[in-house]
Each structure stands twice: as structure tokens, then as C-alpha cells.
Amino acid sequence: MSKFVSPAYKVILGGLGGDELFIGYDIYKFIKAVRPLLDNIPEKLQKYLLEPLSQLSFFMQQSTGHLASDEYRRGLQMLLSVGNLKKFYLILRNCWDYDSGFFKRIYHPDFPMEDIISIEKHFTSLFDKVNHQSAVDAVAYTEFHSKMVNDYLLVDDRMSMAHSVELRVPYLDKDLVEYMFSVPAALKMEGNTTKSLFRQAMRSYLPQDIIDKKKWGFTVNPYEQFKKDLKQVAEKILTEKYINQQGIFNYAYIKQILEYPANPKMRWHYNYLWIVLGIAIWEKMFILTDNFMNKNFNIEDYYNA
Numbered sequence: 001m002s003k004f005v006s007p008a009y010k011v012i013l014g015g016l017g018g019d020e021l022f023i024g025y026d027i028y029k030f031i032k033a034v035r036p037l038l039d040n041i042p043e044k045l046q047k048y049l050l051e052p053l054s055q056l057s058f059f060m061q062q063s064t065g066h067l068a069s070d071e072y073r074r075g076l077q078m079l080l081s082v083g084n085l086k087k088f089y090l091i092l093r094n095c096w097d098y099d100s101g102f103f104k105r106i107y108h109p110d111f112p113m114e115d116i117i118s119i120e121k122h123f124t125s126l127f128d129k130v131n132h133q134s135a136v137d138a139v140a141y142t143e144f145h146s147k148m149v150n151d152y153l154l155v156d157d158r159m160s161m162a163h164s165v166e167l168r169v170p171y172l173d174k175d176l177v178e179y180m181f182s183v184p185a186a187l188k189m190e191g192n193t194t195k196s197l198f199r200q201a202m203r204s205y206l207p208q209d210i211i212d213k214k215k216w217g218f219t220v221n222p223y224e225q226f227k228k229d230l231k232q233v234a235e236k237i238l239t240e241k242y243i244n245q246q247g248i249f250n251y252a253y254i255k256q257i258l259e260y261p262a263n264p265k266m267r268w269h270y271n272y273l274w275i276v277l278g279i280a281i282w283e284k285m286f287i288l289t290d291n292f293m294n295k296n297f298n299i300e301d302y303y304n305a
Helices: 018-022 027-033 035-040 043-064 067-079 085-092 100-106 119-129 135-162 174-180 196-201 222-237 240-246 251-259 264-286
Strands: 011-013 166-168
Touching (some): 018 196, 027 085, 067 085, 085 119, 119 135, 240 251
């Protein structure tokens, strides 16, 4: 997008912050729906019954070797964590911390497991600051202070600067951010309507069809991408020789995903391939070659390097 607008415009406005400040993501609908459980499960019931059941479900599902059932298993584990908002949120966001056995499948046998950083530990400080707030408010705060800072702003800044575009983000005005975090989420999300407060505020300025439009985000269907070209490219780049030389990921697991019949329930697996592939391409471009500054650089030249 930055490349597209660059020839015509050098200063543009971006919408970063709108969903985080005004409760715009569909995840908030889900959090709100299970809020009674999140607020009322006794701690002992969570610790001594639900958590052991969650671990049992992981080992039982993994023993089947049926990859497509991972989605159902993670859904079950998420529901079994309803008494622990932090755990519930992190499983929803595909965190692996609670299934230590999974690391052995993901990473190379020689990879130093002690070097793996705890995602849960990183999020503990965020959730500790909002443990007195509602579940939706707590998640909104956490999303803003994690994904916004470490993902969205980072990507937008680098991509805009890479194409000599000055990107301004008016929703992230300091005064607006501080004020909106003082407004309870219950006022920002009326019923099951995301951004309800913001929609009401804009009724005098925007057409009705814009006000009532459902959210349309920048989403990618990993399953369709896998069928289109992800599998083909991954097979060329993520070879057994390369993966074992790199020493980070487990080739057996990658091979299992590539050889497993394409299934729409394996979105997580295809996202995993996408990430591993991205790391491999980055390594080949910036570490394993001196030609990355070449304007005619083509990663296909390095498929079998």
C-alpha cells in the first residue's frame, strides 16, 4: 500500500488504533460472550480440574497424529482455561507455553530449549496492571500495549519509510489514547456491536452504509494460500538439508504438514509454515548472500542454495 500511494502522495493518514481504542475486533465479541465464565470460575476448580483436563486433551490429540483436529483441541483447551483470563487470551492468540510437549515437535532436536522466551511471562506484567478491570477492558489494554507497539506500528513505520511516505496516525494522539482508556469497554461496545460509541459519534459525518458496515480487515486465508503457492514454495526452500543446517526447526514436523492432505482446519499449521518460510527467506537474503542490495535480487535464485 505504501508503494502504491508513494508516487502521488508523500503524507498519508492511517487508521492504527481505532480498533484497539474503540473495541473493533471480533475477538472482543468472543471475550464478552464468555465473560460470565471468565469472572466466576473458582481458582481451585481451574487449577485442580480444568488445567489437568487441558493437558490431557493435548496429549490425547497429539498421540493420534491427526493434524486437522488441532483446531478442535485448542478450542477445547481455550474453554478449559475460562477461569484464567491470561491463559484464555494467550491460547486464543496461539501461544504454545501451556503445551511444553509441543516445543519438541516444533523445534530441531538440537535446539537449546532453555533459550525459548516465555510468552506468558511477557504478558503477565500487562495483565497484572488490569486485573481489576473487565475482561474486555483488560484484553483491549493488552492488545494495545503488545501488538500495537511490537507489530502494527513497527510494520507501518518500516513499510512507509521504505517507500518515502510519511504516515500519520491521528487515532494514536496521546490525549485521545489516554481519554479512551478511561472510558469503560461497556460503553464502547453496545450489545454485540463493535465500535458502537464511535459509530454513534460519526453518524453526523458519515453515510449510513459506512456507519453500519461490518468490519473488513486485511485477512489472508492460510488454507487458500497453501493450495495456491505456499506449499510449492515451502517444498523448494524448506528442504531437509537446509532445515537441518539451520538447526532451529524440526524438519519432520514441516514434512508432516506438507504431506498432510490440505484441510481448512489447518490454518494454524499453514501460518506456521509461513513464519518458518519468512525466516528462511530473510536468512537467505541477508545472511547467506552478499547480493541483497542488488535491485534485481530474486529469491527464486536461492531456492536450492
